[in-house]
Amino acid sequence: MIKFLIQYVEIMMMNISHGLILLLFISLLIYPVMGVDGGIVRTLGSDALPAGGTVEVTLRLPDDAIIGIVETIPDGFVFAATTHPENAYRVSGNQLIFSAIGTTEIIYTLRAEGGGNGMIVGAFEDFKTGTAGEIPASQVTAERGNLPAAEQSPGSGFIFVALGAFLLFRKVA
């Protein structure tokens, strides 16, 4: 199996267009879901988490915005932390409510609990422009299991990085 993969990667490395496709594929694995609306963009550090693992969610906002956001997180995930000021967010069940004044980024962390598969959906009100709408949903999956995050097997992104490093080493040698 590993031999087959090595051969496949070697072939693709020789072909630039295939290489670009691979790069795109890898980047899609790392940044799988991006939603854009009202100038708000949601990005996830990963879309698939081991049980107990965490994912960082970033909401990028327009400059000088005065916005309210409600993020609804799927079953199997819980809010873990945020870098947003304490008096500018609330957690209500599976909903995270943010107010953002003049900030361009909200980062929060979710933790996978009990496994699950679902969408993060968001709604926003931009009080400066008078617009309201939805932030496109982002899919996120959590494996079932009880292992702590540090003991999980490496993800697919890690495998590709390891393979790349191995091939590079072989060529140099």
Place this chain on the structure above:
Amino acid sequence: MHSLRYIILLILLASLLISSCAASDIPRTPEEIREVAKAVLQEEILLFMEAGYSSGETSDLHRNDLRYAARNYPEYPRRIVDTTGKTITIVRPLERIVAYNSHWVTPLNQDEKIVGVASSAVSEEIINPHVVGKINIGGGGPNMPDLERIYACNPDAIITYVTLGPGDEFFVDKMPKSVKVIRMDFLEPAYVRDEILKIGYLLDCQEEADAYLAWHDSYVREITKRTAEIPDDERIRVFIDVGSTGGADRRTAPTGTYMSTHCVDGGGINIAADLITGSTGVVNTEWIAFENPDAILALCYGAGYGVDDSRDLTEHYRDITSHQILSFTPALQEDRVYIISYRYAYGLEYPAALATIAKWFYPDRFADLNPQSIHQEYIDRFIGADYDVTARGVFAYPNVG
């Protein structure tokens, strides 16, 4: 029923005195205003989003309010707690105010924001230049204002009294929710400073508020500093008289009332300070005679700027001195019965009234004070009317110069 209202009023006043001590964190600088605006807006956005998209309670501000606030940020929103303890949040400059209580309008140079005034202010137009060209909404004293005229003003806010005039059942219940009803007295020495600071912040006239307070403090602090130095055994014992209730009974003013504060700030001991807490506010002249006061300080609901004869004050004086039972008290024996007009004692000119009281009580200690000149300074600096207090109006009896 009447006594119950009096008890409620006393409790309210006592709570106001306590709350005013804590209400000193009013934003003054642009940075402080911005900081408060951000905190309020953040909080209100959270409440709105929670109410609209989650399962929270109803938010105080609606979508349009938040849009106005966002457009006017960082100068707005502005938030105060009024003298009744109610939180008032405004999201844009107030431009159409019905000032049922308008003591503050001209001193803070806010005439242009006023659209309606009480007829009690109109009746003293000579000293209230802000009433010119405004809608007279009626009211004042025992009379109710005219609701239709208030509607005609199309106000964005009504500023009215805490302890006088109609209650929320009139102003709040009958007005659209968008009309802010703000209650402040601008009468009670114990919390007038906070009220001036709050209205200065709310209406964006901090400089004018600061100018008034600098004048206010220069006299009030000097007077209270001097009276604080008077030894207890040299303080005069005072009966505060707020008029007759018929027969041998007199109404008085316990702790927590404006006149009691004036008396104490002027260095006197209010002999009825604690006597009638929770009672009717009425005492019998026998009790007054038994207490043997050194002086009687009386509040007269007459006289003022538009009056040129002293009949109201002298009649009140005679009403007190006609009680035979009081004739043996030091107050009457030494002719220390002092009558002051409510229009002088209640209002932003009250530092002059306090100077009058202090000089009545302790003529030697306050020989250098000239209450009339303090009063004239107030008129010239903060009212701007062509009005000579030595030639016009009736404010105190006997006059202390």
